[in-house]
Amino acid sequence: MASRLKASRRSLVRRAAALAGAATAAAVLTACGGGDSSSESSGHAGPGMGAMSSSPSASARQSGHDAQDVSFAQKMIPHHRQALAMAGLAPSRAGSQQVKDLAAAISKAQDPEINTMTGWLKAWGAKVPDSGASGMAGMPGMDHSGSSVPGMMPDGDMGRLEKLSGDAFDQAFLQMMIGHHEGAVDMARTEKVKGAYGPATAMAASIVTSQSAEIAEMRRMLGRR
Incomplete structure (x- = not known):
């Protein structure tokens, strides 16, 4: 009986650890995903839009x-x-x-x-x-x-x-x-x-x-x- 309880406790601990790991992983992925999205809009889309907004007039002046x-x-x-x-x-x-x-x-x-x-x-x-x-x-x-x-x-x-x-x-x-x-x-x-x-x-x-x-x-x- 005691051995079964110990085994049950070990199983619960493993499940809790697994759930905690999954939650942590999800949080990390969410944070990464949000960071990528933000990076795209500020790091890529931002400069891209800036280039697009300025290049037509610059192109007209230059070419x-x-x-x-x-x-x-x-x-x-x-x-x-x-x-x-x-x-x-x-x-x-x-x-x-x-x-x-x-x-x-x-x-x-x-x-x-x-x-x-x-x-x-x-x-x-x-x-x-x-x-x-x-x-x-x-x-x-x-x-x-x-x-x-x-x-x-x-x-x-x-x-x-x-x-x-x-x-x-x-x-x-x-x-x-x-x-x-x-x-x-x-x-x-x-x-x-x-x-x-x-x-x-x-x-x-x-x-x-x-x-x-x-x-x-x-x-x-x-x-x-």
Whole structure:
């Protein structure tokens, strides 16, 4: 009888120990689980949310446009201004109505593009090229050979064009504008490949298409003379 009581007591002790162990284990698991959950929300979700909330604006600032986009706008603005200056001579100096019409089309297309690119540069906090007096001789951003921007006319050629009229003006204008457009097309092709800003690469694609067509037309006009 005594032995049975001792055995019973030992069994109860083992059960109590087992229950205590189970309870302890459960408490430990609960604490661990709560800690993991808290760690996830504060250690992972917290920084994750912080990164998510800050990365879109950071990404827009950093990858919305790149250095190529800035360079494209800063070079194309004075390039367009010179084209407008050349086109502005046509109404009073050109002998051919076709040349006058072409000059008007160039002005109509490129003037709004200057305004658009100027807006981009201001939004990006980048320098907008100085306008200068007329975009012709001594244009800011140009060296005396006009080589700083592809297709830009040297001061001497621009000055010579101002003195011509009639058929002589028409031929010089077409020849110079072909070279001018070729420079714009080259810059635009580079922007299409290397630019990151969608509107800028879209404008570049439009310039390639429209000015390539005008180059072909000007060559035909010269061939008919």
